[in-house]
Amino acid sequence: MPVHDVQATPVDPPLDCRACPRLVEFREGLQAEHPEWFNAPVPSFTSPNPRLLVIGLAPGMRGANATGRPFTGDYAGDLLYKTMLDFGFAEGAYKARPDDGLVLADALITNAVRCLPPQNKPTGPEIKTCRPYLLSTLAANPSVRAVLALGRIAHETFLTALELKRAQFPFSHNGRHELPGTDLVLFDSYHCSRYNTNTGRLTEDMFRDVFTSIRQHIP
Numbered sequence: 039m040p041v042h043d044v045q046a047t048p049v050d051p052p053l054d055c056r057a058c059p060r061l062v063e064f065r066e067g068l069q070a071e072h073p074e075w076f077n078a079p080v081p082s083f084t085s086p087n088p089r090l091l092v093i094g095l096a097p098g099m100r101g102a103n104a105t106g107r108p109f110t111g112d113y114a115g116d117l118l119y120k121t122m123l124d125f126g127f128a129e130g131a132y133k134a135r136p137d138d139g140l141v142l143a144d145a146l147i148t149n150a151v152r153c154l155p156p157q158n159k160p161t162g163p164e165i166k167t168c169r170p171y172l173l174s175t176l177a178a179n180p181s182v183r184a185v186l187a188l189g190r191i192a193h194e195t196f197l198t199a200l201e202l203k204r205a206q207f208p209f210s211h212n213g214r215h216e217l218p219g220t221d222l223v224l225f226d227s228y229h230c231s232r233y234n235t236n237t238g239r240l241t242e243d244m245f246r247d248v249f250t251s252i253r254q255h256i257p
């Protein structure tokens with residue numbers, strides 16, 4: 039497995055990473071419009087020695103892209119952090135600000151793509167270009183035992199990062215996949231976006247069911 043062969047790549051991209059021209063142009067446009075926003079590749083948020091790795095899709099415009107902390111400031115964060123607090127993967131109070139004092143417990147949150155994509159839709163090449171940071175994040179955290187993919191893109195890029203065949207591990211909500219050659223179990227959930235909850239694709243109970251499965255694996 040390639041998991042431990044990526045020491046040359048930093049865990050977080052440089053804040054001036056220019057590897058994806060479309061995303062750089064988009065964030066520089068926002069920088070001019072909203073200089074008070076973060077508008078840069080969003081670093082992971084972690085506790086020491088996390089056993090749970092949560093992978094989102096990409097920063098939300100008024101969420102992580104504005105605040106600089108994954109899932110902080112938009113609806114997806116409201117549901118994610120509430121659920122993580124309930125299941126003991128976070129401590130403190132989530133107030134949608136990076137200075138709210140919230141800390142993670144036994145958990146790490148990152149995104150498959152670290153820069154905000156237009157319409158929340160990164161392209162295939164952008165997902166591929168940012169994948170080394172996902173792999174280096176995993177390699178730097180050998181304590182990880184459970185991986186939660188929020189949505190199909192996070193699921194697929196993680197499998198690709200590990201050089202595993204997607205067809206062998208199909209995405210399904212509350213799916214659980216033991217990954218051969220690793221000590222990791224991959225759990226799937228529909229993304230906790232406002233769109234998915236508004237349309238009823240994902241309910242709070244469905245999201246909690248996934249965390250119940252994760253807690254059975256890492257009590």
Ligand code: SF4
Binds near residue numbers: 051079152
């Ligand atoms: S998405 Fe990732 S690889 Fe692309 S510019 Fe942003 S940090 Fe760099």
